[in-house]
Amino acid sequence: MKLTILGTGNAIATRCYNTCFAVQDHGQTLLVDAGGGNEILRRLPATGIAINDLHTMFVTHKHIDHLLGVIWIVRVVTMNMLKGTYDGDFTIYSHDEVVDLITYMSTHLLTGKQAALIGDRLHLIPLKDGESFCGAGHKITVFDIHSTKAKQFGFVMDLGGGRHLTCCGDEPCPKSAEKLAAGSEWMLHEAFCRYCDRETYKPYEKHHSTVKDACELAERLKVPNLILYHTEDHHIADRKALYGAEGRQYYSGRLEIPDDLEGFYILSD
Template structure:
């Protein structure tokens, strides 16, 4: 089982791609968000992930830097279905409002021959707090993160019967998530900027957290491995070193600050 960070930046980055990732078990891939454009296709290609092997996609929420890339994946799959070049179906998970947006955009932007697959082999799967599905062979529970901006869900995936990975979406950990997140071996959490640069980037105005905030939460939740993403990109070359240095002051586990296309073994 591996995690591939297709993108690691926030909405307005230009030095990396918007945050999205894939969880892969052999040739089975679970795509989480798609970034803000057709750059998702380039990132998948560079990562060696064939979009024809993606049959499960989760969209955390409606913001442009998360949902628009998914439209491009829907488009290439729909075109492949039309040619008979895609096997099976693709399931797209998200809360009802997110799925309504995807459905509306599909019918406005794609051809009738492409949209005829929606509901047949392009399946929208609405999720609510506590809903459980099997995704790429693993039990996965979706949960409402109780966003203060727009409705958003995260998820917990069981890598085996007892080991779990949790994703908090792109807002700070909320205590309502504790029943799902606590004790996770892996936690994926946004960190908009360094705590030492909070005045410069104003993360709290954007409902985001600092590296210190994310690391403090992970320490309290007894998480073994913490992955930080959804960052600013002012100095992308030194980001890993800077974020790791601050984070290690507040978190004693294994801290990852991945670059775009970096792969982490989460077995």
């Protein structure tokens, strides 16, 4: 299985794209979020992912740095459906608030013919806390992170053999989900900034973690592989070294601070 990080930045980052990623396995691709604009249309082909090969998407929440890129994906997919160059259907999973927003945007911003594909070949499926869907050939179970800012889902992907990959969304993993995340083979977790920079970036005021917080969590939950993203963008040139130096003080596993478009190969069934 290949995990490609399409963007690593937080909401107001301009030196890197907003956080989103793709999972490829079993000849299928799952797109998770799409960033805040049409830059997603360039990033996918830059990593070898053809938009016409996308058939499944998951959206964590409605913040604009995760949601607005979705309408560009929907626009191109439905346009290609009408041209006869896209085979099959396209399904987007999320919670009810996001599904309602995507439906509204698609109905009001796309052409009538494109919007008419909703429910026909474009499927917008609302999920509830604890429900599952299939993406990239794997069972994926969603969980509510109980955000106080906007309803948001994370998920746990079954990799087979008792192994899991956990995506915590873009806020700290909640206590209610720690049992699900514990022992995951891989974890994706936000880290707004380093702990030593907390007075500059005020992560706690924005309901975000620092590198120290995320690493302490992963260590406590016995997660052997940790990917940090959704960061500030003022340290892009040396972010790997700086974040890695702080994180390894608190975490003994494999710590990855990816650049945009960086990929990882993960053992799966």
